[in-house]
Amino acid sequence: MRIAPDYSKEFEKLAEAYEKSGGDTSNLLDKRVASIIISGDKVIGLNNVDGVEIEAGKQELGVWAKIRISKGKKIPMPIHLCTGFLGKEGEQRVNFEFIVEDGATVNFISHCSFPWSTKLTHKMTAIVRIGKNATMTYADAHFHSEEGGVTVISDTHAIVEENGKYKNSFELTRTRVGKLVVKMDVDLKDGAIADLESKVRGRADDDISIKESLGLNGKEAHGIAKSTIVATEKTHARIVNEAFGNAPYSKGHIECTEITKGADVDVATLPVLKVTNDLSELTHEASIGRINSKQLDTMMAKSMTEEEATEFIIKGMLS
Amino acid sequence: MLELRNISLELGGKPILKKLNMKFEVGKRYTILGNNGTGKSTVANVIMGVEGYKPQSGKIYLDGQDITNLSISQRAQLGITIAFQENVRFEGIKIYDYLTLGGKIKKSLDDVKKALKIVGLGEDYVKRHVDSSLSGGERKRVELASVYMIDPKYVILDEPDSGIDMMSIDTINMFINQLREKNTTVITITHREEIALDCDYSYLICSGIVLKAGKPAEISEYYKSMCDACEHPNEIQLIRDEVI
Structure with missing residues (x-):
């Protein structure tokens, strides 16, 4: 990928943020890797490879992008999406x-980096269409x-056709959340x-709201929706997981x-199961509470302090 | 030396340990034998300092230092550890990280592989997770490997033979012998007399008191002949009558 000279300084700054979020900048510049780099309301880099067609443009306060993977193509290297606001x-x-x-x-690796923003609202909407026998994974960090001044509002609607597979993971564990509203239905x-x-992972007065919904609308459709939230200090979290059989x-x-x-944490979870076909099976598990005391005892008996043991266990859960 | 002096403990208003006395010398192997429900695991929790198991009376000494009021971590830092009877799972933690405490203890990959080998697990386990993908027996072995890695002075093995796929007595004995090579004192809690045979000294407890203590063969024989048939392991008065 070539970065336009006008944007080279902006790219450098964005690359710094990208690396901070765990991304590898070399992937963004690798010609063999399809990628798009968005900074504010500009597309400062875009690379297509065989089987991948990315179109993108400016819109009010941001960017639109349409990413198409050609029929039957297996994209060997993950597509990288880098979104930042400097x-x-x-x-x-x-x-x-x-x-x-x-x-x-196709596999996607997405990094959204807003490390210097003190008052930012990032709104993302996504429509995902996965064809018959197609597979898409999307890892978003x-x-x-x-x-704590970042507000992220993310709304994704995915349609997975016959025998298609969709795996989506969302991770926000290393920095303050700010305010997060995630809505996803499949x-x-x-x-x-x-x-x-x-x-x-919420800290200070972070505010987390997640709603994931599985619409099991086809015969033998299978779905799992799993949320792991660590709420510390004054974190407010509301999690709704739904499944419709x-x-x-x-x-x-x-x-x-x-x-x-x-x-001072304030957390709630609401599982919703609804069946309209008596041959459908739905299950749920939900728990809220401190770290299991037996886990803590086990690690403390190996000389970890309570703080060290807590951090060790939480890191594992969020890894 | 690790010493329990006149330890009494009530849980939920019920006496569990009654003026219990035990001594564990450096580098020796001990067993605490007894039927289920007699207080064996309670003794383990008291020694380790697990929350809720602080004795109402009595003292615990380590090399002359009173450790009765120390936390689990503090006791562990002094060299006491335990492999609990029930081994919990940890989501997302690799066995390598579990055995090196996330880098807290400085051991090499070869050290990790050696510890796994001692408990009968292959090198491929290094990258596996300490989660529900492990069977009960595998998890138990990982716990023992973890104990080996931290080079404790005193280790309590609470029912090391229990588990979904039971570890063989040979494996347990091999593991304990490896610990003894490090001059670790091993305190094995069990209700199987065959495990109690291979040690230096045995305690037989019943209803929270030391019923008998001494040579392993004698204690095991007594346990086999008396305790197997005993239908009242938790009725303190019956035992007291016999002892007194």
Whole structure:
């Protein structure tokens, strides 16, 4: 990928943020890797490879991008999406459309970095269309500023056609969250599979709201939605996991684990299961509470302090 | 030396340990034998300082230092550790990280592999996780490997033979012998007399008191002949009558 000279300094800054969020800048510059780099309301880099077609442009306060994977293509290297905002204050709107055509296979690695923003609202909407027998994985890691002034509002709607597979993971564990609103719903057709996972760690007065919904609308559709939240200090968290069994032999499982640490946390989880077809099976697990005392005792008996043991266990849960 | 002096403990208003006395010398191997429900694991928790198991009376000494009021971590830092009977799982933690305490103890990959080998696990386990993908027996072995890695002075093995796929007595004995090579004092808690045979000294407890203590063969024989048939392991008065 070539970065336009006008944007080379901006890229350097963004690359710094990208590396902070765990990304590897060399992937963004590798010609063999399809990628898009978004800074504020500009596309400062874009690279297509065989089987991947990325179109993108400017829109009010942000960027739109349409990413299409050609029928039957198996993309050997993950597509990298780098979204950043370098200013201290503002709003960024990003609209993605992902189309994975029948029989295609693709992996995405997305990093959203807002390390210097003190008052930013980042709004992302995504439409995901996964064709018959196609597979898409999407790993999304966020890196926000430590001031807690970032608001992220993310809304994804995915449709997975017959025997398609969709795996989505969202991670915001290394920095302050600020305010997070994640909404994701998946419409699963016959034999389709979805695996949704969110891991978030709240600190100070972070505010976390996640709603994941599995629509098991096709025969033998399978889905899992799993959320792991670590809420410390004054974190406020509301997690809703839903599964709707609307088709025969469909199976869904939803799971929410919320670890609390601090007298002022305010957390809740609400599992919702609804069946409209008596051959569908849905299950759920939910727990809220401090770290298991037996886990703590086990690690403390190996000479870790309570703080060290807590951190060790939490890191594992969020890894 | 690790010493329990006149330890009494009530849990939920019920007396569990009654003026219990035990001594454990450096580098020796001990067993605490007894039926289920007699207080064996309670003794382990009291020695380790698990929350809720602080004795109402009595003292615990380590090399003359009173450690009764120390936390689990503080006792562990002095060289006492335990492999609990029930081994919990840890989501997302690799066995390598578990055995090196996330880098807290400075050991090489070869050290980790050696510890795994001692408990009968292959090198491939290094990258596996300490989660529900392990069977009960595998998890138990990982716990023992973890104990080996931290080079304790005193280790309590609470029912090391229990588990979904039981570890063989040979494996346990091999593991204990490896610990003894490090001059570690091993305190094995068990209700199987065959495990109690291979040690230096045995305690037989019943209803929270030391019923008998001494040579392993004698204690095991007594346990086999008396305790197996005993239908009242938790009724303190019956035992007291016999002892007195």
